[in-house]
Amino acid sequence: MSTVFIAFQTNETSRMIVEAITDDNPEAVVNEQPAMVKVDAPGTLTVHRATVEDKLGRSFDLQELHVHLITLSGHIDESDDEFTLSWNAN
Amino acid sequence: MAVAAVKEYVGERKDVAANLPPGTQLTYVGWIDHLMFCAPFAFPLPSDMPFGAIVEAVLPEAFGAHPDFAKIDWSTVTWTKGRQPFTPDFSKSLADNGMKHKDSLTFSTPGLTGIKGSHS
Amino acid sequence: MTMTSEPTPAAKKKLGLKERYALMTRGLDWETTYQPMEKVFPYATYEGIKIHDWDAWQDPFRLTMDAYWKYQAEKEQKLYAIMDAFAQNNGHLGLTDARYLNSLKLFLTGVSPLEYMAHRGFAHVGRAMPGVGARVACQMQSLDELRHAQTQIHSMSNYNKLYDGFHSWRHMHDRVWYLSVPKSFFDDAITAGPFEFMIAIGFSFEYVLTNLLFVPFISGAAYNGDMGAMAFGFSAQSDESRHMTLGLEAIKFMLEQDPDNLPIVQRWIDKWFWRGYRVLTLVAMMLDYMLPKKVMSWKEAWEIYAEENGGALFADLARYGIRPPLGWQQACDDKEHLSHQAWSTFYQYQGAAPFHTWVPSPEDMAWEAEKYPNTFDQYYRPRFEYWAEQEAAGTRFNNATLPQLCQVCQIPMLFTEPGDPTRICYRESEYDGETYHTCSDGCQAIFDHEPEKYVQAWLPVHQIYQGHCFGPDADPTSPDFNPLLEVIKWYRMDVGTDNAPYEGSRDQENFQAWKAMQTKN
Numbered sequence: 206m207s208t209v210f211i212a213f214q215t216n217e218t219s220r221m222i223v224e225a226i227t228d229d230n231p232e233a234v235v236n237e238q239p240a241m242v243k244v245d246a247p248g249t250l251t252v253h254r255a256t257v258e259d260k261l262g263r264s265f266d267l268q269e270l271h272v273h274l275i276t277l278s279g280h281i282d283e284s285d286d287e288f289t290l291s292w293n294a295n
Numbered sequence: 296m297a298v299a300a301v302k303e304y305v306g307e308r309k310d311v312a313a314n315l316p317p318g319t320q321l322t323y324v325g326w327i328d329h330l331m332f333c334a335p336f337a338f339p340l341p342s343d344m345p346f347g348a349i350v351e352a353v354l355p356e357a358f359g360a361h362p363d364f365a366k367i368d369w370s371t372v373t374w375t376k377g378r379q380p381f382t383p384d385f386s387k388s389l390a391d392n393g394m395k396h397k398d399s400l401t402f403s404t405p406g407l408t409g410i411k412g413s414h415s
Numbered sequence: 416m417t418m419t420s421e422p423t424p425a426a427k428k429k430l431g432l433k434e435r436y437a438l439m440t441r442g443l444d445w446e447t448t449y450q451p452m453e454k455v456f457p458y459a460t461y462e463g464i465k466i467h468d469w470d471a472w473q474d475p476f477r478l479t480m481d482a483y484w485k486y487q488a489e490k491e492q493k494l495y496a497i498m499d500a501f502a503q504n505n506g507h508l509g510l511t512d513a514r515y516l517n518s519l520k521l522f523l524t525g526v527s528p529l530e531y532m533a534h535r536g537f538a539h540v541g542r543a544m545p546g547v548g549a550r551v552a553c554q555m556q557s558l559d560e561l562r563h564a565q566t567q568i569h570s571m572s573n574y575n576k577l578y579d580g581f582h583s584w585r586h587m588h589d590r591v592w593y594l595s596v597p598k599s600f601f602d603d604a605i606t607a608g609p610f611e612f613m614i615a616i617g618f619s620f621e622y623v624l625t626n627l628l629f630v631p632f633i634s635g636a637a638y639n640g641d642m643g644a645m646a647f648g649f650s651a652q653s654d655e656s657r658h659m660t661l662g663l664e665a666i667k668f669m670l671e672q673d674p675d676n677l678p679i680v681q682r683w684i685d686k687w688f689w690r691g692y693r694v695l696t697l698v699a700m701m702l703d704y705m706l707p708k709k710v711m712s713w714k715e716a717w718e719i720y721a722e723e724n725g726g727a728l729f730a731d732l733a734r735y736g737i738r739p740p741l742g743w744q745q746a747c748d749d750k751e752h753l754s755h756q757a758w759s760t761f762y763q764y765q766g767a768a769p770f771h772t773w774v775p776s777p778e779d780m781a782w783e784a785e786k787y788p789n790t791f792d793q794y795y796r797p798r799f800e801y802w803a804e805q806e807a808a809g810t811r812f813n814n815a816t817l818p819q820l821c822q823v824c825q826i827p828m829l830f831t832e833p834g835d836p837t838r839i840c841y842r843e844s845e846y847d848g849e850t851y852h853t854c855s856d857g858c859q860a861i862f863d864h865e866p867e868k869y870v871q872a873w874l875p876v877h878q879i880y881q882g883h884c885f886g887p888d889a890d891p892t893s894p895d896f897n898p899l900l901e902v903i904k905w906y907r908m909d910v911g912t913d914n915a916p917y918e919g920s921r922d923q924e925n926f927q928a929w930k931a932m933q934t935k936n
Contacts (some may be wrong), residue, residue, distance in 0.1 A: 207726070207727030207730055207731065208723060208724070208727060209727075210724070212630065214649045214653075238634050238710065239634045239635070239637045239638035239710055240633075240634055240637030240638075240645050240649070241630070241634050241637075241649070268476075268478065268482055268486065269486070271476075271478075271486045271490075271653060271656070271657070272486055272489050272490055272493070272653065273653070274652075274653045274656045275629075275630060275649050275652045275653060275656070276626050276629075276630055276652055276655060276656055276659070277656050277659070277660075278659075278724045278727065278728070279727075280475065280663070280731075281475035281476060281660055282475060283432065283475060283476055283477055284431065284432055284433065285431055285432045292727050292730070292731045293731050293734065296864050296865065297865075297867065298865045298867050298868050299461055299462050299463065299608060300461065301457060301458065301461050304867060304868075305867065306867045306868060306869075306870045306871040307870070307871050308847070308849065308870045308871075309870065309871055309872060309873060309874070309877065309878075310849075310870075310872075310874065310877045311849065314877075314881045315880060315881060316882075321877070321880070323819040323852070325819075325828075325839055325841075327838070328837065330759075330798075330831075330837070330839070331759075331763075331798050331801070331812070332763075332814065333756065333759050333760040333763060333764075333814070333818065333827060333829040334760070334818040334819055334827035334828040334829045334839065335818065335819040335828055335839065335841075336816045336817065336818060336819065337817050337818060337819045337820070337876050337877070337880070338816075339880045356816070357816040360812055360814075377843055377850075378841060378843070395850075396849070396850075397849065397850045397851075397852070398850065399819070399841060399843065399850075399852060401841075409797075410797045410798055410801045411797040411801075413793065413794055413795075413796075413797035413798065414794065414836075414837035415794070415795075415797050415798035415801070
């Protein structure tokens with residue numbers, strides 16, 4: 206199965222985002238590198254706005270991801286509530 | 296194939312021999328098994344220069360820094376031109392040896408395989 | 416009087432992301448009447464790409480211009496806060512070693528000017544595309560690229576106050592031999608049509624290769640204490656996610672619009688994967704040789720970002736009939752050799768490069784051997800050890816003869832035959848009565864497809880021999896005329912300082928002296 210990934214700059218907001226991702230995507234693997242954190246997942250990975258808001262204790266617009274993002278891989282489907290990466294050929 | 300374009304497309308040939316000083320042609324020379332020299336060299340040479348002058352006057356300065364260079368027995372060296380076996384006549388000019396602008400030569404030195412045999 | 420007001424009728428439901436995107440990117444255009452549409456968009460069809468419905472274009476991020484400005488402003492504030500703090504705090508003295516700075520000199524001369532060219536390219540392509548969704552995305556990317564060029568120049572200008580080799584990057588980019596490699600890459604892309612440019616830069620470079628440039632190297636910058644480069648690199652890379660997405664959207668869109676587009680797109684992928692891969696030769700040696708503290712080897716980076724990620728991408732695109740690019744397997748095989756061959760080249764041509772080089776230390780060679788157990792000790796250690804001996808004896812190996820260059824990638828012909836690292840790879844083509852030399856099957860196929868384009872290549876070695884690379888005060892008739900020295904001066908290198916070996920350089924001396932002053936009065 207193809208791997209999707211998303212990577213963020215290391216900071217306090219992205220720490221919460223990564224926690225939200227690992228809560229919601231049990232197969233996600235966190236890989237810490239200097240100044241960055243990369244999350245790999247088989248086939249698909251979803252960021253849920255509600256979980257991130259819960260972690261941050263404030264409202265969160267999923268487009269705020271742009272501020273912390275470094276890179277990603279996979280097709281994107283984004284709505285107000287979910288941000289999903291996936292490959293079609295699993 | 297033609298370049299896709301909205302009108303007729305003609306490129307300027309940047310490297311024709313006429314752009315060099317008169318009577319000059321480019322020759323490329325690589326030494327097999329000696330990759331300490333990262334790439335073959337490019338030399339602008341007079342077309343009427345005898346081939347032997349390449350060995351006597353051009354290559355020593357370019358390749359002489361290699362410890363194998365002084366050990367070369369030129370009577371055993373084999374040459375290629377355009378990847379094909381080539382037997383130059385050292386007394387004849389480059390032109391009379393059939394060499395044209397931008398020909399690519401290599402030479403092999405039997406028994407010499409670079410630093411500690413690493414092809415370097 | 417009553418304090419209660421009418422319930423606001425504006426309790427209208429806030430529009431969802433998809434609706435907002437549709438409103439902001441659709442219906443903004445019109446069919447022209449004073450001029451026919453094909454005259455307004457003259458570059459839309461000549462490449463042979465057939466588009467039937469531009470409204471099928473989707474930006475998966477659904478980013479609209481208002482949101483774009485908001486988040487970009489936020490990124491800039493974060494970036495400049497870090498850059499200012501780094502400069503105010505003498506951050507350069509926190510670097511692991513001043514050798515690190517040489518990777519930045521390479522980056523500034525080789526990469527930052529490409530950001531500016533990308534800005535121009537996307538502005539042009541945005542204008543040329545008849546669909547609004549694509550134009551909005553290109554407009555954002557064009558602005559991003561300008562931002563990248565500016566932030567990189569700002570960030571590295573701090574080093575120019577203190578270290579050599581940073582001063583004439585713009586001048587050098589148009590002249591210096593190895594900089595013709597990235598320059599000609601982008602010139603090739605920007606002189607192609609708009610659809611080819613999208614595949615060249617948007618897809619092949621951004622999606623398949625840019626991670627290799629920015630992610631491990633910038634992580635390495637952080638690892639080596641350079642917060643300035645880390646800040647601009649990751650800030651740029653946050654835009655790259657959007658660029659990659661645009662590139663992927665562009666290729667899917669072209670393939671879904673008409674089956675006739677497939678062979679054209681596939682050929683562009685073959686070409687531009689190879690063109691981009693050749694440019695990354697410089698990055699391979701940055702990771703393996705130029706970072707004092709290394710984050711990962713080129714080989715490891717290639718396995719993660721090319722083999723794994725690119726493999727997933729091409730498996731996904733197979734449903735359109737797309738196969739991995741020609742040259743993919745060779746690039747995977749060459750991961751064992753690329754950085755060693757590249758660093759050997761710059762080491763021996765030290766005199767013609769405005770950054771310092773060195774022989775890897777015994778510890779560094781142990782790292783290379785561990786990362787490259789199949790190749791380093793066998794093929795590359797002997798030459799580095801020999802060069803170390805020569806340096807110790809005071810006879811450093813300086814190659815003063817100009818190399819043969821590839822007609823397409825413009826790199827010296829340093830690459831070896833597939834499967835045989837002991838033989839240089841030579842390819843020859845005949846065109847219009849003249850011989851043209853290329854370094855690989857990939858570059859040869861590119862030449863053979865459009866020879867009329869590549870006969871125009873400004874090959875630095877040939878230009879030097881044609882006498883075009885001397886300053887106005889150079890006198891070739893003078894008895895002590897030294898052509899190579901005159902070329903270096905024309906490059907605006909500070910002779911003996913910028914182009915000197917690291918050992919004994921002013922950078923090395925100053926860095927050590929300033930470090931010593933850090934804890935004393």
